[in-house]
Amino acid sequence: MAETDASEFVRLDAALDRSLGALRATAGPLTVLFSGGVDSSLLAWELRAREGLLLLTVGTVRSPDFEAGRTAAARLGLPWIAATVGATELDRMAARLAVHLTGCDSLTRSVVLAIALALDGSPPGPAIVGQGIDELFLGYAHFRGLSPADASARSDADLDRLERRDWPLTQRVAAHLDRTVLAPYLDPGFVAAARAVAVERRLADPVPKAFFRAWAVHRGLPEDLARRPKRALQYGSGIDRLLRGRPHP
Numbered sequence: 001m002a003e004t005d006a007s008e009f010v011r012l013d014a015a016l017d018r019s020l021g022a023l024r025a026t027a028g029p030l031t032v033l034f035s036g037g038v039d040s041s042l043l044a045w046e047l048r049a050r051e052g053l054l055l056l057t058v059g060t061v062r063s064p065d066f067e068a069g070r071t072a073a074a075r076l077g078l079p080w081i082a083a084t085v086g087a088t089e090l091d092r093m094a095a096r097l098a099v100h101l102t103g104c105d106s107l108t109r110s111v112v113l114a115i116a117l118a119l120d121g122s123p124p125g126p127a128i129v130g131q132g133i134d135e136l137f138l139g140y141a142h143f144r145g146l147s148p149a150d151a152s153a154r155s156d157a158d159l160d161r162l163e164r165r166d167w168p169l170t171q172r173v174a175a176h177l178d179r180t181v182l183a184p185y186l187d188p189g190f191v192a193a194a195r196a197v198a199v200e201r202r203l204a205d206p207v208p209k210a211f212f213r214a215w216a217v218h219r220g221l222p223e224d225l226a227r228r229p230k231r232a233l234q235y236g237s238g239i240d241r242l243l244r245g246r247p248h249p
Contacts, residue, residue, distance in 0.1 A: 006195050009218050015193035016219075019184040021047055027051045029125030033058070033118045034080065035237070036068030037230030038209065039130030042216045043184060044076055045225075055080040058118035059237040072225055083121025084182055090242050093117055100173050106243065108166055114239040117171070119179045127174075131167060132185035135159040136194040137212040138202050150197040159191070 023030065024047065032047070034040045034055035047053050055078050057069030066082050073080030093116050094101065101109055121128055134140050135158040167186060174181040184190065187189050202211050208229075216226040 009215055012215055015190040017072055019187035019190045024050060029123055031056050031105040031122040033127055033129045034069050034088040035065050036072035038213055038216055038226050039133040041072055041225045042221050043128060043130055045077055045221045048076060048078060054085055056118060056122050058121060063237050065237050073227060075222060076122045083118060085117050089241055097173055109244050112170055112239045114237050116173050119174055119177055126180040126182055128182045128184060130185060131183040133212060135162055137209045139209040148199045148203055151203050
């Protein structure tokens with residue numbers, strides 16, 4: 001590990017441990033909304049010793065996330081369930097959440113509905129999600145080919161949208177469903193530690209989120225899970241495909 005990596009990894013280690021401290025210290029049901037990608041796999045790995053932990057993957061019948069979630073959960077040795085949804089469940093949830101979703105763009109709508117359907121299919125207790133990593137560690141396709149300055153500006157804009165609009169909306173939707181949803185990667189201390197990593201380091205490798213993946217391996221996540229390519233939740237679950245062509249306010 002390079003010296004720069006070591007110091008940056010130590011700061012991220014401390015920030016993640018603080019973010020997850022309360023979750024590790026309590027017992028009772030806790031669900032990780034689990035796609036089988038590196039973001040949710042690292043959360044599952046970090047909480048693997050916690051009593052009551054369950055991994056849940058949401059998707060349509062042919063969702064690629066089901067196979068990714070099932071195999072990753074088996075690799076981690078953790079209990080896993082699937083929540084299968086179709087057009088009927090999607091339409092019902094959209095109707096239940098109409099007051100919150102009116103005026104949302106298609107991207108926000110698909111992400112929020114995917115999380116809402118996962119929450120609705122999960123057992124009682126809080127649920128955690130891996131929101132924030134793509135914004136902080138430049139995982140989206142629109143970062144490819146950008147200069148460091150442009151990537152930094154786009155990362156700031158993406159994170160601002162998530163923190164000011166999309167994440168508060170997700171929390172309101174969860175409350176509407178009488179659920180609690182948590183995002184450890186959006187803890188202010190973790191956000192600060194991630195943003196302290198030079199944008200060149202976060203952008204340097206053509207593999208999306210290469211720095212984050214290397215840190216996940218450093219944390220002990222099996223390398224095959226840390227390196228696994230994965231589409232975003234709304235695409236891998238099939239929710240985005242179900243929404244296409246459907247009218248919405």
